[in-house]
Amino acid sequence: MLKGKTALVTGSTSGIGLGIAKALAQQGASIVLNGFGDADKPKAEIESLGARVVHHGADMSKPSDIEDMMKFAAARFDRVDILVNNAGIQHVAKVEDFPVDRWDAVIAINLTSAFHTTRLAVPAMREANWGRIVNIASAHGLVASAQKSAYVAAKHGIVGLTKAVALETATTGITCNAICPGWVLTPLVQKQIDDRSAREGISVAQAQNDLLGEKQPSLQFTTVEQLGGLAVFLCSSAADQVRGVAWQVDGGWTAQ
Numbered sequence: 001m002l003k004g005k006t007a008l009v010t011g012s013t014s015g016i017g018l019g020i021a022k023a024l025a026q027q028g029a030s031i032v033l034n035g036f037g038d039a040d041k042p043k044a045e046i047e048s049l050g051a052r053v054v055h056h057g058a059d060m061s062k063p064s065d066i067e068d069m070m071k072f073a074a075a076r077f078d079r080v081d082i083l084v085n086n087a088g089i090q091h092v093a094k095v096e097d098f099p100v101d102r103w104d105a106v107i108a109i110n111l112t113s114a115f116h117t118t119r120l121a122v123p124a125m126r127e128a129n130w131g132r133i134v135n136i137a138s139a140h141g142l143v144a145s146a147q148k149s150a151y152v153a154a155k156h157g158i159v160g161l162t163k164a165v166a167l168e169t170a171t172t173g174i175t176c177n178a179i180c181p182g183w184v185l186t187p188l189v190q191k192q193i194d195d196r197s198a199r200e201g202i203s204v205a206q207a208q209n210d211l212l213g214e215k216q217p218s219l220q221f222t223t224v225e226q227l228g229g230l231a232v233f234l235c236s237s238a239a240d241q242v243r244g245v246a247w248q249v250d251g252g253w254t255a256q
């Protein structure tokens, strides 16, 4: 379905980004991976699906790195047809204790980076009159939790960015939508489970159950494969008129 298309997925060396990159590769898209850590293993996993893949290690908190990555993607694969803004970090603290540098980092990586990639990707998408922008927001793009002020602000912001870009591109073949996952068991969430287990002196299994029970009525984690499936749908022609949505995949979290 996506043969001949190129997908750039930010923050795709692990977790949700890697899951979405694999799902798009399975549909025939060439992949630009981004993110920290070992890129060889995720690259090999994508290659084994028969897709072309490159990696760029841009730090998504740095606009000049992002510009370099977008130029690199265009040089390797002509243009970016599918942009998945996924890179994200978390920091948990009360607002009065929130370290200023952590606030700046969360806003830069979780929100401002998507502005930069989008502004740089849209011109070529307009030229081709086809494009897909998929922003990985969160249930926290729609509702809040205590001690996550920066993350909640950034995720609400990316839902707003999604709607504005969807309107600006509404008469074109470019769509822009957001996916709002609930809890997904990735390194980002494992850290919160481990912190909770240590803080409350409970087992990791208990901390995991408590985490789910608090927010996610299904009591099951959303999987990266489920998110990949939705990303593939949003890239399909069936989704040509899906524009500006913030689609929950959260086990009922935001239905409460």
Ligand code: NAD
Binding pocket: 010, 011, 012, 013, 014, 015, 016, 017, 034, 035, 036, 037, 057, 058, 059, 060, 061, 086, 087, 088, 089, 109, 110, 136, 137, 138, 139, 180, 181, 182, 183, 184, 185, 186, 187, 188, 189
């Ligand atoms: P993760 O920690 O497994 O992966 C994050 C990825 O982002 C990694 O590839 C990492 O290298 C990369 N990254 C981090 N900082 C970066 C930077 N400065 N520059 C470039 N890359 C950077 O996290 P995840 O759980 O897969 O989260 C992915 C996205 O999904 C995030 O935006 C997160 O907010 C969102 N999300 C996660 C959950 C969840 O439960 N895990 C729920 C809702 C939304």
